[in-house]
Amino acid sequence: xxxxxxxxxxxxxxxxxxxxxxxxxxxxxxxxxxxxxxxxxxxxxxxxxxxxxxxxxxxxxxxxxxxxxxxxxxxxxxxxxxxxxxxxxxxxxxxxxxxxxxxxxxxxxxxxxxxxxxxxxxxxxxxxxxxxxxxxxxxxxxxxxxxxxxxxxxxxxxxxxxxxxxxxxxxxxxxxxxxxxxxxxxxxxxxxxxxxxxxxxxxxxxxxxxxxxxxxxxxxxxxxxxxxxxxxxxxxxxxxxxxxx
Numbered sequence: 001x002x003x004x005x006x007x008x009x010x011x012x013x014x015x016x017x018x019x020x021x022x023x024x025x026x027x028x029x030x031x032x033x034x035x036x037x038x039x040x041x042x043x044x045x046x047x048x049x050x051x052x053x054x055x056x057x058x059x060x061x062x063x064x065x066x067x068x069x070x071x072x073x074x075x076x077x078x079x080x081x082x083x084x085x086x087x088x089x090x091x092x093x094x095x096x097x098x099x100x101x102x103x104x105x106x107x108x109x110x111x112x113x114x115x116x117x118x119x120x121x122x123x124x125x126x127x128x129x130x131x132x133x134x135x136x137x138x139x140x141x142x143x144x145x146x147x148x149x150x151x152x153x154x155x156x157x158x159x160x161x162x163x164x165x166x167x168x169x170x171x172x173x174x175x176x177x178x179x180x181x182x183x184x185x186x187x188x189x190x191x192x193x194x195x196x197x198x199x200x201x202x203x204x205x206x207x208x209x210x211x212x213x214x215x216x217x218x219x220x221x222x223x224x225x226x227x228x229x230x231x232x233x234x235x236x237x238x239x240x241x242x243x244x245x
Contacts, residue, residue, distance in 0.1 A: 004127060005233075005241030010212055012188040013127050014179055015120075015156075016062070017138035019198035020217050020238075022146060023115045029056045031105040036072065039097060049076075057222065062199025064139045064162060064172035065098040106142070116150040119239040124155045126243030133157050135182035137195075139165070139172045158185040173201040176209030183211075196238070203229035215241070 002008060019025030036051035051072070059075055060068035066082075073080060073094075083093025089100035127134060135158035136143060143161035147153040160170075160182045170177040183193045194213040195206035200222070206214035207230030216226030216234040223234045235241060 002130070003242045004123070004130060004132075005243075006132075006194055007213060009192055010132065010194045011192040012133040012135065012183065012186045013124075013194045013196065014135045014137050014182050014211075015124070016197045016199065016202050016217075017136055017140060017143055017146065017161075019061075019219055020196050021116060021120050021124075021136065021152065022150065023117060024109070024146065025061070025198060025219065027108050027112070028105060029053065029061075031101050031108060032056055032060055032068070034104050035097060035101040039092075040076075043078075053220075057200060057220075057225070062139060062173045062197070062201035062205075064165070065102060065141070066094050067172055069094045069098045069101075102141070109142075109146075114146055114149050116152060117238070119237050119244075121150075121152060121155070123238040123241065123243045124152075128155065133186045133188065135160060135186055137178050137182045138162065139178075141166075158182050160185070173199065174204035174208070176205045179205055179209050179211065183209075200225055200229045203231050206230055 015021055018028055033051045040048040055072055059072040063071060081093045083091055083095040085095055087093050087096040087099055089096060089103045124134060134156050136156045138161045141162035160178045165172060165178050170181055172178060179195055180190060183190050190209050191212045193211050194215060195211045196215045196217060197203055197206060198217040198219055203214060203216055203226055214230055214232050216231030218226055218234050218236050226234045
């Protein structure tokens with residue numbers, strides 16, 4: 001193991017954004033809950049079954065927005081028209097609900113701002129100082145703006161986010177394609193790249209892509225689930241791996 005807590009053969013590190021680099025996972029979860037609860041209340045009345053944290057972890061976290069809508073609705077036996085990516089936020093379609101969630105998310109970010117995990121930024125700088133290459137791999141279409149808001153865009157050699165994935169036709173997590181695209185853009189074989197993720201879907205993607213190391217970042221007390229979904233190691237903070245000065 002190196003001073004960064006990585007096997008010697010690792011040449012690149014691929015980082016999820018929300019919950020790993022930034023403290024936005026809880027903001028995403030709140031926006032999903034507000035959107036789904038309003039939809040379910042309108043559909044089922046006051047006795048509706050609310051969207052829960054367990055629903056977020058199982059069906060939404062880490063997935064592209066429309067996939068998250070579909071997967072959660074499927075869990076409740078609900079079918080909606082797909083609609084289109086430009087559906088208004090009040091449209092009762094898969095994309096309409098997804099756009100409503102994004103509208104709520106952006107409102108929360110504008111109100112409260114975005115905070116990074118400082119220990120992750122220190123780890124990123126240590127990774128780069130050691131000569132390893134870096135990529136951010138996120139399902140978010142807002143990834144670039146978030147990185148710019150915390151002045152961290154220059155910490156990544158490659159960005160594969162919701163915008164890039166849509167342009168290239170890449171399926172989102174739990175499929176490994178976005179991580180594989182990041183490794184390919186960095187010129188590194190998956191077996192020589194480490195994945196850092198907090199979402200169960202991200203663990204599934206890391207395992208499916210046969211990456212050299214899959215690190216689960218447990219911010220919410222789901223260590224066992226992260227291991228079950230493919231983590232080689234689980235930490236509560238990247239400072240545990242090393243790289244601190």
